[in-house]
Amino acid sequence: MTDPAVDGPMAASGSAAAERSATASVPKQLRIGPSWRDASAATGLAVEDPSTGETLAEVADATPTDGLAALLAAHHSQASWALTAPRVRGEILRRAYERITADSARLALLITLEMGKPLADSLWEVGYAADFFRWYAEEAVRTDGAYATAPAGGGRVLTMRQPVGPCLLITPWNLPLAMATRKIGAALAAGCTAILKPAEQTPLTALALTEILLDCGVPEGVLNTVTTSDPGPLVAAVMADPRLRKVSFTGSTDVGRILIAQSASQVLRVSMELGGNAPFLVFADADVAAAVEGAVLAKMRTNGEACTAANRLYIARDIADEFTERLTARLAGMRVGRGTEPGVETGPLIDAAARGHVDRLVRDAERRGARVATGGHTMPRAGHFFEPTLLAGVPADALMLREEIFGPVAPLITFDDEADVVTAANDTQYGLAAYIYTRDLGRALRVAEQLEAGMVALNQGTVANSSAPFGGIKHSGYGREGGREGIGDYLAIKYVAISLPD
Secondary structure: OOOOOOOOOOOOOOOHHHHHHHHHOOOOOEEEOOEEEOOOOOOEEEEEOOOOOOEEEEEEOOOHHHHHHHHHHHHHHHHHHHHOOHHHHHHHHHHHHHHHHHOHHHHHHHHHHHHOOOHHHHHHHHHHHHHHHHHHHHHHHHOOOEEEEOOOOOEEEEEEEEEOOOEEEEOOOOOOOHHHHHHHHHHHHHOOOEEEEOOOOOHHHHHHHHHHHHHOOOOOOOEEEOOOOOHHHHHHHHHOOOOOOEEEEEOOHHHHHHHHHHHHHHOOEEEEEOOOOEEEEEOOOOOHHHHHHHHHHHHHHHHHOOOOOEEEEEEEHHHHHHHHHHHHHHHHOOOEOOOOOOOOOEOOOOOHHHHHHHHHHHHHHHHOOOEEEEOOOEOOOOOOOEOOEEEEOOOOOOHHHOOOOOOOEEEEEEEOOHHHHHHHHHOOOOOOEEEEEOOOHHHHHHHHHHOOOOEEEEOOOOOOOOOOOEOOOHHHEEOOEOHHHHHHHHEEEEEEEEEOOO
């Protein structure tokens, strides 16, 4: 995968004119079946710029009635899309990959405007998002089965994989483009139609993506996009309808539990990519400078608002002072501001509630004895800003070691023993990602095998890769997205028993 911060456009324009043009270019209606249409409700959904609190645009605010109309359109198009040649489906996704890559500056600006992350992070996301379409364009023609002689002889066993049917794809606000392409790419490649329900904070990116896919040849009704300020009733109505066959959700564990329960009435297939509490382990033999840079990447990319973000930094006592000094300097020197401004490394949090949550966790850690090495406060300016923060000596009972921080705050804990730190790292309900820094190959493999996580990064600060299976264990969910495994969640296995005469 290319990194657009290096290989793509050097910058996306953040001028006022470019911002107006970017938001004005996006459709503001729902996409249902063959047309863009207004929502059945008269009210609109206002999209806020988290760096200023101002309204960027207003889009259609769908109701449950609109959600069911989108499902009807997906249902009507399912049979023809499933029969569409895999090569045709793949070529559509390949064209969409090329369009997204060519349009990376506009899309990155949209992401930054409605989500808040710096343009460099948004450009990275655009490249990551596009790569899912390139990957699934290739996977579309690789849906295989098996043919074998029955063990007893005299018959044959035939298995095939077929699309599960209409899917509801629910995406989060922190990576509004990549989380959509990761789901849409797999669904369309498998031959499933889809209803995309983006997060209410970031609908513009989803609408822009929908328009690109339609321009690239996605037939009417195959992809339907509904934006809403009240997703609960809409999602519940769609999930209660027997025409829906699958739900894929990325978001909080609390919401995931609700959706899993709701899926039971229709026995829906579900994929859940939920919360995380990633440990970041740095052993005494690690390259400290590299570990610090990896920690900055794992903690601060996307303003720390990622389920894979390093949530607990466990540092070997022998190198703790050096690591703390280096990381403190890096975080203290980060430029905070509106994501469209040149040189900004950290933007605002998504909303006031998110900033309040981060502040609550920091204050709790301080009360329990943690020391603020740098940062630690909300910022006195418009928007939802919080300082890049490092807390040293965080006690085991601090709430931030149990809850997702989802912000630019790094809690640091020292350790002495390998077995003890593995136990501490696994002492969480979550199991999404983990990070290890060590030069010892034996230790790297030993610890990676013991960590209770669906993904482990070794000597690097990211696990993002469209060709690898993304997902977690325990309360971080189940199912995988990306990689060869990703398309499997959208395919049902059919077995045909064949009797052959002598």
